[in-house]
Each structure stands twice: as C-alpha cells, then as structure tokens.
Amino acid sequence: MSTWRNEEWQSGDPAMDTEHQKLHQMASSMTAVVMNDPGLGLATEAVDVLRERMRLHFRMEEQALARTDPESASILKEDHARLLLLLGRVRDALADGGIEDCKHLLTEFNTAMDKHDREVDIPLFRMQNKGKRDPLAS
Ligand SMILES: [Fe+2]
Ligand SMILES: [Fe+2]
Numbered sequence: 001m002s003t004w005r006n007e008e009w010q011s012g013d014p015a016m017d018t019e020h021q022k023l024h025q026m027a028s029s030m031t032a033v034v035m036n037d038p039g040l041g042l043a044t045e046a047v048d049v050l051r052e053r054m055r056l057h058f059r060m061e062e063q064a065l066a067r068t069d070p071e072s073a074s075i076l077k078e079d080h081a082r083l084l085l086l087l088g089r090v091r092d093a094l095a096d097g098g099i100e101d102c103k104h105l106l107t108e109f110n111t112a113m114d115k116h117d118r119e120v121d122i123p124l125f126r127m128q129n130k131g132k133r134d135p136l137a138s
Contacts, residue, residue, distance in 0.1 A: 009122050012129030020117065023057050026050050027113060034090070034106055037099070047091045054084065065124060072124050079120050086112055 010017050030046040037043035058080040065073040086109040093102035 009118065011122055011125040013125060016125055016129075019057065019060075020121070023053065024113075026053055027110065031106060031110060034094070034102065037094075043102075044091065044094050047087065047094065051084065051087055051091070054080075054087065058084075061121065061125075065128065068128055069124070076120060076124060079116055083109070083112055083116060 011020075027050060030050045033046040034043040058077075062073050062077050062080070065076055086105070090102060090105045090109055093099075093105050
C-alpha cells in the first residue's frame with residue numbers, strides 16, 4: 001500500500017502520485033475500520049465511502065488515458081471493474097456477517113489494488129508522462 005511513496009514507483013506526475021497516496025490512505029482507514037468492526041455498521045459505511053471514491057478515481061484515470069491511448073484505457077477500465085467487484089465481495093461478506101470471510105476478501109482486495117498500481121497504473125501513467133515531457137520521445 002505504500003507503493004506511491006516509493007520513489008522507484010512514481011508515475012512522473014506529482015499530482016497523480018498525490019491522488020494515489022490519498023486513495024491509499026482511505027483504503028487503509030477502511031481496512032482498519034473493517035478489521036475492528038464492533039458491529040455498529042461502520043464497516044459497511046466505510047466500504048461504501050471507499051467504493052464511491054474509487055469510482056471517481058477510476059473515472060479520472062480512464063478519462064486521462066482515453067485522450068492519448070484509448071486501447072490502454074480499455075485495459076485500465078477492465079481492471080478497475082475487477083477491483084470494484086472484489087470490493088463488492090467484501091461488502092457482501094459484511095452483510096452476511098461472515099467476518100473471517102470478510103477479512104480474507106479484504107486481504108485479496110488490498111493485494112489486487114497493489115498489483116494494479118504496480119503493473120497497470122504506474123507503467124501506463126509513466127508512459128503517458130514521458131510523452132508529455134518530450135513529444136518526440138518514442
Ligand atoms: Fe489508480
Ligand atoms: Fe487504476
């Protein structure tokens with residue numbers, strides 16, 4: 001989850017890196033709330049808030065890429081839909097009251113988010129930002 005703080009994994013666009021740090025802070029907060037849910041319904045609300053925030057984040061990324069690389073934007077969109085599905089499963093497990101299932105699904109979601117950042121977001125936005133810095137770069 002600390003991917004975006006690691007210099008090795010920065011995208012080349014400070015605004016994009018800051019946006020990811022904020023999103024990851026929210027995901028960490030949601031994880032803490034779910035792991036410590038005393039049964040007050042706070043966990044479900046935390047998941048819903050993150051889900052809406054993720055939708056906005058994903059839309060921003062897809063629009064940013066669609067302008068310069070529509071083919072990659074569709075790959076991005078597909079992986080985003082998968083992440084939302086994984087978070088939806090966490091919410092379903094919460095609704096069913098299966099806390100152990102929920103914790104397992106939450107770990108799966110966080111691992112998938114990290115993998116998405118390392119293998120999809122960062123390479124794509126790095127490529128896009130490289131193009132912005134030098135229009136003649138291949
Ligand atoms: Fe992202
Ligand atoms: Fe993304």
